Amino acid sequence: MRPPTAARAGLLLCPACGMLNRCGRTPPVLRRPGCAHCGLHLRARKPHSQSRALALLLAAAILYAPANLLPILETSSPFGSQRDTILSGAKFLWNGGAWPLAVVILIASILIPLGKLLTLGALLYSVHRRWRGACLTRARLYRMLERIGRWSMTDIFVAAILTKLVQLRGLARITVGPAAIAFGAVVVLTMMATRAFDPRFIWDPETVEA
């Protein structure tokens, strides 16, 4: 037996002000119900959730490649200039004995963005195919995605701070490489994709359509 849902009862919750609205008597021609309190456009699900999430996810995936292959920091000093990618930086730290730092960079800057891309992709695929199983696991994965999304920005912050701090006139100079922009774009785009995705689709096959 299907449990009652707000959608089937003709009720919509305003995401902005939390107001519960009825839209059962809204004339179908209009189909643009707005919140009685704040006037926000009400919908049963985020509009175009899957295609928007997919588009943003694809953009992030494309930029993930230059983010890791191109140099993120360019150091120039009398000892010579050096261009470091994220991976070579981690390698340098590892060889230098600072392996905890290397592990942190490896996880925060390479594995987490990659994991986010794969996880969100898997979620999208599962929703697209209207899987019914493992709903709870998928919901937890999604919550995790939302929570860790912002932490990938640490790399960008470190690069930005270094760039401003290490400007010894004529002696040493650190500038950000093209990978920094790509990497920042990856983080922002995955966060946007995560937000565009509507987790209610995970449950829909079970609750709404069953």
Added chain:
Amino acid sequence: MSDGPDPPEAVVVPRSRFLPELIWAIPVVAALIGGWLAVRAIRSHGPTITISFRDAAGLVAGKTKLRYRDVEVGEVRDIGFSPDRATVVITAELVREAGPWLVEDTRFWAVRARVAAGEVTGLETLLSGAYIGLDVGSSRRARREFIGLEEAPIVSGGTPGRAFVARGARAIGVGSPIFFHRMQVGQVTTSELDADGRQVSIGLFVRAPFDRYVTTSTRFWEAGGVRATLDTAGVKIEVESLVTLLVGGISFEPGPDTGDVSPAPTGHRFVLFRSRDEAMKQPDTEAENYTVVFRQTVRGLAIGAPVEFRGIALGEVTGIGLDYDPATLDFATPVEVRIYPGRLRARLRHGSLDDQPESAQARLRRLVDRGLRAQLRSGSLLTGQKFVALDFFPNAPRVKFDPVRRPDEIPALPTGGDDLQTSLAAVARKVERLPLDDVGPLIGDVRQVMAKADRALSDADRVVSQFSPTSPQRADFDEALQQIARAARSVSGLADTLERHPESLIRGRR
């Protein structure tokens, strides 16, 4: 359905103008950016080459750069060995523009800090680490495998100027400067022993525009260090410049003959002389060898000592030997001399040496008959160097000319300590010829003269006695004499030291 009042009815809001498809512009832009970055990355990848070195000191894979005229043009990617482990093979990636530079005669070398006598190079590598320098060749044939030079080439390709070769007896350090009127106009590029091991071929590079002053008659000589020459002319010290004092160098100047002044072609072979004097000597085309047999000490006569005719250097001593005659139990010192008649001819203003067609031997015989003799003379009181002087001594005893002896002999006339003997002999001969029997009436006169002389002598005695041994003048006189003697000893000691250790001028006495 529920107990309380129903939630309020939703209101109608206007349709948003946002087209949901616009979201796909984001991945398209991302793809464009990603593609552009990828293309740029691929395009920035240049050719990969390998360079063989003897060792890889200071070279680090992934860090060492390749520089052309101090502009970074590549990076060392990998360092490995050749299959036989004889060389280190460096794999390097260059920027794209460098593609056409990789030709047959492009040269690579490792730049490290180097402190040579004349220059300090690569100081910046102390901080930044070694790098690989390259010099683009002019060939058109592409190449990807190179053999690295052990040292940076002295002259980088494209420097205008010309290369020449000078052959001499001694090597000159590679990189030593070449001077023209004391201006540094080039450098020594190579210094290689000839295959037969007799001479050293020295590669010279003279920068433009100075290379046009190198003509086929130009003379090159070693300008190295201090030249302290001790010869009959005394002590001569020459220093070209402070740099040459340390590392040596080469100077050149137009030769004395002004006839041929066509610019020397590239690679022209010159003779490298030991000194400027030697370089500027007239080339001696004809040479005649003679022997002079001395029966006295030849101390102070060195091989190379000049042979002069009335002060004009005509030739040089080429050998000093010793003859032993068992019949007479006597030793003689035959001195081989070489005479260049051309020098005499060059100075001749009137008349000619060749007015009579005759052999050199016949001519010598005539000259000897006229009194031509060789003498050993002291050229310099300071150094005690001797030379062979030729002159006419019409009073010299006649000698038998030996037409068989080779080389022809110029008879010797004793000099120096022996000079006194000859004079005495002459006096004795004169005394012998004096008409002593006719001198009877003269004796009275002689007595008067003697008495006068006696008076003069006693006068002198009085004068001298005024300088009593205790008088201050006498003491001053003695002291002055002693000082002179001391000074003379010091000078002679200095000359001795310089002769044996000319380098002590620079380094001091050890």
